[in-house]
Amino acid sequence: MICQYYRSMIEKQADTNHAIESPQLTAHLQQCSACRDYREQLTVLGIQLQSQPAYEISEDQLQHLQAAVMEQLSDESLGQAALCGFTQPKPVTRFHIIRSIAAVLVLAAVAGLSFRVLIPSTSTHETLPTPSQMTSQFSAAMTFPDQLMQSEIQSLRNDTKRMISFLRKCTPSSPAVTEVLVTETDSEEKVN
Amino acid sequence: MVTNQQQSDEVLARLAATGDRAAFNELVQRYCRPLAEFAAARLTTFQDAEDIVQETFLRAYTAMGSFDPSYSLKNWLFTIAYRLVVSEYRKKRPDRLSEQAAEALTEETESASPQSSWLWNEVRKMKTSDHDILWLRYKQDMEIEDIAAVMGKSASGIRVQLHRARKRLAKKMKGADNHTAAFQNGTVCLERTHS
Incomplete structure (x- = not known):
């Protein structure tokens, strides 16, 4: 356990370029040969990794590369871009114009659709029957025992329910909605 | 001037x-x-x-x-x-x-570093991040914090990975006795022994 602590310290020493002096470690190394070996092996590995060739490029390759790097920067306008910290703007082509127009059209279509969905037009409100009209429609429908008429009534009731739920969403506290709800409840009771 | x-x-x-x-x-x-x-x-x-x-x-x-x-x-x-x-x-x-392309690439990779030492060729066979850490530490003398900044990782993570990479490298060297002739002691062992 003690050695583990000191070996962590040895590794920290190996991981930094600055010398870390520790009297405790020095004292431990004087009496522990295993940790001394450990430090030596770590040092040797480090020296080997530093000194042995990994991938060395030739002088010719280096000069060719340096020339290529400077050549690509020879454009004066690019040099000016470095001053401002941004790259040279690309020229506008016909493709860019068509793409921009298409993007505007798509945005307009999406905006129009959103407007249509989120804010219903006034004409929709105008076509909606008033609560009293709906009640009379229900009453009239109730007097016909015919099967076809019954399905019509059911369809009408479904439409009404949908409309009520829509109104609830739009204006939850509106007195008109409350009136419709009351009428609808009454109608249901009558049917039952 | x-x-x-x-x-x-x-x-x-x-x-x-x-x-x-x-x-x-x-x-x-x-x-x-x-x-x-x-x-x-x-x-x-x-x-x-x-x-x-x-x-x-x-x-x-x-x-x-x-x-x-x-x-x-x-x-x-x-x-x-x-x-x-x-x-x-x-x-x-x-x-x-x-x-086919992978095979050609492997051949190319193996012959790509003729000047590399056995040790660095072994490093190249390790995980790419291990290779990068060892390279930046030993070939560029970078501190752990600098390596972490370059690689976009935490310093503690780099420290642990460097320790493991060294350990793996030491194991490889230990296992390849023929190649360790070039190595100074030939008995590198970075395994921790608890005392």
Whole structure:
């Protein structure tokens, strides 16, 4: 356990370029040969990794590369871009114009659709029957025992329910909605 | 009068940001070799490494105006190069190539580093991140914090990975007795023994 602590310290020493002096470690190394070996092996590995060739490029390759790097920067306008910290703007082509127009059209279509969905037009409100009209429609429908008429009534009731739920969403506290709800409840009771 | 060769990186970076091409040329002279060797050791062909180095300096040049001189220029250049190398490596990963292309690439990789020592060839066979950490630590003398900044990882993570990489390398060396003749002691063992 003690050695583990000191070996962590040895590794920290190996991981930094600055010398870390520790009297405790020095004292431990004087009496522990295993940790001394450990430090030596770590040092040797480090020296080997530093000194042995990994991938060395030739002088010719280096000069060719340096020339290529400077050549690509020879454009004066690019040099000016470095001053401002941004790259040279690309020229506008016909493709860019068509793409921009298409993007505007798509945005307009999406905006129009959103407007249509989120804010219903006034004409929709105008076509909606008033609560009293709906009640009379229900009453009239109730007097016909015919099967076809019954399905019509059911369809009408479904439409009404949908409309009520829509109104609830739009204006939850509106007195008109409350009136419709009351009428609808009454109608249901009558049917039952 | 102080010449460009005597100036620090940060002063040269400031000069380059004002459009001084000679100052930027001096930076190219200083960092072309380490960047090229780093990229060449990591990638399969020297041509790829050349592209990476050119792109690194181009990006550095165009963004020099936004470079903060309080940071190390060396770390900044290596960060750009590292990201480009990672991106390039992903594009040419052997598992994304056809069988034939992968085979050709493997042959090319094996013959790509004729000057490399046995030790560094072993490092190249390790995980790419292990290779990068060992390279930056031992070939560029970077501190753990600098390596972490370049690779976009935490310093503690890099420390642990470096320790493990050294341990794996020591194991490989131990297992290959024939090759350890070139190694000083031949008995490298970084296994921790508890006492």
